[in-house]
Amino acid sequence: MIRRAAFVFSLGLWAGTAVAETDPAEAARAAAQMLEDASIALSEAESARDRVRALTDTVQAFEAGLAAMRDGLRRASVREGQIAAQLKARESEVSQLLGVLQTIETSPPPVLLLHPSGPLGAARSAMMVAEVTPALKAQVDRLSHDLEEVRTLRELQQSAAETLQEGLAGIQQARADLSQAIADRTDLPRRFTEDPVRTAILVSSTETLDGFASGLAEIAEGEIAETSADISALKGELPLPVQGVLLRKAGQADAAGVTRSGILIATRPRALVSAPTASTIRYRGPLLDLGNVVILEPQPDLLIVLSGLQEVYGNAGEVIPAGSPVGLMGGANQEIGAILSTSGDGSGTERSETLYIEVREGDSPVDPETWFQTDKDG
Template sequence: MIAALTLGLTVGTAALPLGATEKGTEDPVQAEAAVPADADALTPEERKLLEQRDENLTELRAAATDAEAAQKALESLESDLAGLKDEQEELESSLQKTTARRTELDRRVADGQERLTALNQRQIVLRRSLIDRRAVLAEVLAGLQRIGRDPPPALLISPDDALSSVRSAILLGAVVPEIRSETDALVRDLDELARLRKSIATERTELAAALEDNDRESERLAALVTEKLELQEESERRLELERKRAASLAERSGELESVIASLEAEITRQREAALAARRAEEERKQRIAEQLERAHKLALAKLPEKNRIAPAYAFSALKGTLYYPVRGETLRYFGAADGSGHGLSGELVATGQGSTVSAPVDGWVVFAGGFRSYGQTLIIDAGDKYHLVLAGLDRISVAEGQFVLAGEPVATMGPTRMAGAAALTLATDKPTLYIEFRKDGKAVDPRPWWRDGASQGRASNDT
């Protein structure tokens, strides 16, 4: 089971979903090379996904390290537990041998006690025998004492003394041999009893010492057995905890692999979407470039399409391609002071009397006529929500609702300048044309639409 857990925690198991090919063995922790070389082209969503992927990879590295440490800990605990079991078996075997030795010592003590009991009984028998013959022995001993103290004369004796001597001799002759025999037997028995007592005492002392040693050994072995059992229980508890930890790491590793795989899929999807968007943007830019190129060619050709009734191109795509509607000198630009404390909403161009004014772009005439102090005014709808205002004209040659082409004559300039406040502040008496571009009803700077380096107006428009 431990080996299976370790295999499940190995980082290499996540290699395929983390970017490795089916034939490769790339480590997913090292799969960060999947980040595109052009990191600046990443979208914020892709960067966030990559950061999440990197965080999960870091956590997966830590899980792999923890799994390796857990595997080593499990192996160490299993080895220690096996050693403890072996030691426990050895201790139990030693304890059994000690118990058997204690049994043998107890048997020897019991045998000694039986021999001592038999000797005590023998001693009692001998004592009783001596007690039973105590009177005879006392008389004999008394006689012996008298003989020893006052020996009878060998020749000169009285009749009484002779009779006593004879009686003593007869008594001694009858009793002494028996007493001698009994004494010899008693001496032998007493010597044997003394030897046995001494032997039993010695054996009892040795057995007591052996029993004491055996008891100490039994206590030591019992303590060791208890200690080893406690160590075994602690090791088993730690082993169970490590197994649970390894299982938790395996589960966490699987979750991280799943999350990283989903992040990789999301990153791939984001990249494909971003790539498709970039391609679409490039195609759009290419189309706009092609339209601008066609607009440039059309503007350079100066040949309007007579049958067209709508602008050829979107007005916003014509920046940098338009000619001024009249030849002259630009006196005021967009944003300059208009003489009333405000910024000018268009441009003022000084030109010659009778100069022809041409339409800068294709469009519909939405207004043609006098307007306040601006004189004759022409407003052209250029499409794309843009309108062009031409004011300060003398005579308009087109009517409202008419469609005009770029470069088509639409009016002529008069002999005097426009009467507007901005024109009155100019230090010139030349006729002035006011040009204003409007987008969604608001004035915009017309300069981005004029062709760079081009002359204001066309040579053919001069009078």
């Protein structure tokens, strides 16, 4: 049921995006429905057999719904501004139209039907009115449609606050439930058990990511089980572990002139980070100046390093399936005002957090874009 719901959410997001291009109001309504469906999925997740998977789908559904709502409301606000500008530009035309309509409505029928030139003049006048009436009606219809659209857009924006409040409360609850479900999970296979003392020694004695990666085998108690996992067929096809946009490519200098071997993804605050493919968690925790780090091993001699998370999930040695949550990005929980605001106008300024992704083959880093799809916005 939950997987089906997640599929519906994906379709809903796609459809909402398509609709948003032509109808901002309908896009916002579709987003509101997505948030309502996510709330239903959250209640269903309580009884799901795989609660982690169900709650992961639910968190992602809330994220998609909130993103779609933000986009829909932004488009609605922009559309309202466009109509207002058009009406202002046509102010004199509209005033004349209203004046004509008012004259027609207030003139008694006999005055409209009689003509000073007699029956022939009345006939000619009637022919002229017959020609003008369709154009006049078309103007009235256009004006009525514009005014009705403005009214609809304003009502939509006024009613959005309650929907957003429920959606924000829902995603916070879903994140909390997900964190607890992961802590309670005991059915994952393990390739090794981490030795916390050895891990602490390695972390404290490491000065570079290269050095830490080469010493990962030292943090296990005993041997690390062999694996025949092979994801070479997925090269270039892995999804990004978080919804976001590519901010900096590998080797591209930042504002301080520093270059790194990985890519930087801009995300929204508290975005969920998931494993792009089935992997072994080789390490999770703080490391160097990278903040909280999760290091995944999808196959022998291949490591995916994810850094910059605020919270990390799972335990070193666990083998997790594709799509499993591995952490949350930092930042403050979104406020209604920030979502309703049109500042930034879709430029990405609302994506205040950054996830650093590095891929290592053997002992050397490689361009992550050889493994990940980075050509789509999240």
